[in-house]
Amino acid sequence: MIIKKLSVYNFKNHSEKVFEFSPQINCFVGNNGVGKTNILDALHYLSVGKSFLGNTDLNNIMKDEDFFTIDAEIQNDDSEDIIKIFQPRESKKIIKKNDKGYDRMADHIGYLPSVMISPYDSNLISDSGESRRKFLDAMISQTDSEYLFDLIQYQKAVQQRNALLKYFAKNRTFDKDALEIYDDPITRLGTKIFEKRKDFVQKLNPIIQNFYQIISGGKETVSVIYESHLLENSFENLLSESLEKDRMLTYTSKGIHKDDLLFEMDHVLIKKVGSQGQQKSFLISLKLAQMNLVKKLAGKTPILLLDDIFDKLDDQRVSQLIELVNKENFGQIFITDTHKERTESVVKKINEESIIFEI
Structure with a gap:
């Protein structure tokens, strides 16, 4: 599964953004607060139909606007699908694949599996059992x-x-x-x-x-x-x-x-x-294991979303993570970072095609 193109309108702080992606590595670099994580969140929406940050759908509509849309062209084996997510302020969210809505929202889950690694993962260790149950349910839902x-x-x-x-x-x-x-x-x-x-x-x-x-x-x-x-x-x-x-x-x-x-x-x-x-090593291991198992059970390679993790990890763990990404063939990867030079250095270590977007 490859996301070829992403278009977002009135989504959080982005009035309009269009990206054409590499099938391998895509990086979003820029200062804090410019909306890099919001782009990853849009990709997460394509996968599971909701924000990974826990925001309600209506809170993701840009201020003073009446709706947001997220559209994507996705390469699916030998065919190409169009996914559209439309959230108006006055009615419920609509998700369509090739202009056809789903009978049940749950039917979309598993179409485009994803794994997110972010600083918020530490909540899985510190929070109550509810957050860990939701994490387990999200993993299984992408395979069943x-x-x-x-x-x-x-x-x-x-x-x-x-x-x-x-x-x-x-x-x-x-x-x-x-x-x-x-x-x-x-x-x-x-x-x-x-x-x-x-x-x-x-x-x-x-x-x-x-x-x-x-x-x-x-x-x-x-x-x-x-x-x-x-x-x-x-x-x-x-x-x-x-x-x-x-x-x-x-x-x-x-x-x-x-x-x-x-x-x-x-x-x-x-x-x-x-x-x-x-704890950081454990959480990364947990997410990579999730990716490995989802890939085995679903028969699809999940997209990997890496949010600001190079700022939170020491050089040794970054190197180990990059080595694993190379070895495991994790598929299409999306990375956010505040330092373009650091991102370029990390990407060079991964022997794949890449595009860096400055936000």
């Missing part, structure tokens, strides 16, 4: 077309069950049969999601460990541990055993919506014992 649809349906069923629990508490009543209507879809969908998450993490671990050893040269061992209530109990039992607690709390307290990923180094949480350098 039904996973995201199942997840959306599961979340709706949990929301409906929670609303009913709150209704019971507010009106001092209870109807177990009415509550059990939601138990079946929650159990069925949640078990499917659990099995896919567990399998994905099992496949991810050895790849992470291999990349970590290459990047860090360290003797320590890193691992990702999947934590879930379902590892020790069936979903049916979980809902039954936690019923009284759920009534008191007025929400569903057990299930895959409480899953987490534990990032460990030598069997201790890396946020407790890992140095800043070790």
Whole structure:
């Protein structure tokens, strides 16, 4: 998958920008605040239909404008596709492929897989389990077309069950049969999601460990541990055993919506014992492992988005990363940096065609 051309209109701070890309390496250089990361965010939109920065779609419309659009020409094997994203201020977002809209927004996920490496990745270590769940879900969704649809349906069923629990508490009543209507879809969908998450993490671990050893040269061992209530109990039992607690709390307290990923180094949480350098090495290893596994499972090479990472890494880790990019054939790469000379030096070490855009 190669992005040949990108056009953005009224997107964040860019009123109009058009880029024709190299099939290999593309760099955006310029001072802080000129919108380099926003261009990567537009590319991320093409992949998953939303911002990697967590902004709402409406907040990405340029001030005083009524819409934003992101258009791209994408080389897909022997054919060429046109992807259009249109977000008006007064109605919902539209994503089209070759002028045809999707029946479900989730159907677009996986068409153009991507992996982003950015300074914001440190939040995966420091934040709550919700951010790590979202990261895991995003990885799997790019390799499994039904996973995201199942997840959306599961979340709706949990929301409906929670609303009913709150209704019971507010009106001092209870109807177990009415509550059990939601138990079946929650159990069925949640078990499917659990099995896919567990399998994905099992496949991810050895790849992470291999990349970590290459990047860090360290003797320590890193691992990702999947934590879930379902590892020790069936979903049916979980809902039954936690019923009284759920009534008191007025929400569903057990299930895959409480899953987490534990990032460990030598069997201790890396946020407790890992140095800043070790944590950076782990995060890069995690993202490269994501890219490697998505490529294997989806049969497509993801685009690699590198946001301002040369400013955050020491020379040794930059060199190791560049060596891995060369070795692994990661496909089309997009890089942002504040220093043109540094970017040129880094790109020279990668034996690929490149274009540098000054923003």
